[in-house]
């Protein structure tokens with residue numbers, strides 16, 4: 001049986017990397033594409049969920065980071081830097097460590113999930129908490145990478161986009177065709193740019209007969225592309241996509257317009273409802289930012305924008321364990337504290353409703 005070798009090896013001839021450059025890999029990519037029966041029934045289409053939380057650091061960022069760090073290492077870089085709402089920093093820290101390179105990460109103070117913070121620290125990144133938001137962190141990182149010998153690994157680095165486009169390849173490889181619609185969350189807009197590039201390249205290579213309409217969703221409190229202007233103080237429970245001035249804004253609009261798709265917003269309430277729906281009906285645990293795509297699909301279907309029977313793929317970008325607090329809050333504000341029992345089978349049976357109390 002074939003052992004998955006990571007996206008650089010699996011797709012090397014389709015990526016901007018030479019045949020002899022050693023890959024810095026943790027085995028990323030090859031993530032499950034899961035047929036979602038409940039969601040399919042709900043929207044009247046065939047829905048498959050691309051579960052990117054199954055990557056080595058539990059988000060899609062690993063696809064871009066294997067490429068970015070592979071090329072940084074080949075170019076002799078000794079240090080990398082990135083701004084992050086959490087996942088990029090976790091991924092950069094892990095891949096830099098794997099490559100024997102140091103990493104520095106700048107994050108908005110108090111606004112990144114605990115799981116992500118712990119990853120960056122565990123992998124030995126130098127972490128700075130900035131008194132500002134993600135957009136401020138990215139501005140700082142750009143300045144630092146211009147003035148000092150630190151290599152920028154945010155998605156403004158084309159190597160990141162190059163690696164992330166492999167998710168689109170995998171979807172077409174798995175389905176044997178391009179979907180009619182692809183849905184994903186939008187933050188800094190690198191990923192929608194990458195998927196659109198991947199889908200187009202497969203069509204150009206004759207590996208897919210068509211490309212999907214791209215449906216991107218921002219959080220309502222951080223929806224600059226939807227509003228048509230930057231948002232100075234973005235706010236949302238989906239901290240991963242708490243971004244007010246996306247670096248790949250124009251590319252996201254191009255993906256939307258060239259594909260005949262849309263970029264819309266979903267409220268925090270819709271995001272948390274989709275988060276719960278995925279975990280409680282599909283068995284898929286994601287972080288809130290990832291649930292924006294599913295919330296958006298439900299909204300689009302409601303508005304009649306998903307033709308009956310279409311083939312729909314939805315990317316959920318990060319694992320639920322990154323930011324687990326939301327699972328412990330019940331939707332109706334009720335109690336989620338487990339029932340405590342003594343070491344006694346009758347008590348346990350009663351608590352489980354197997355015995356009358």
Ligand code: F0G
Nearest residue numbers: 084085087088187188189190191317318
């Ligand atoms: N979903 C998750 C879980 C993310 O972490 C991000 C971005 C996105 C969606 C949006 O992707 O930026 O390519 O449009 N996280 C970045 C970070 C900003 O720093 O981890 P995008």
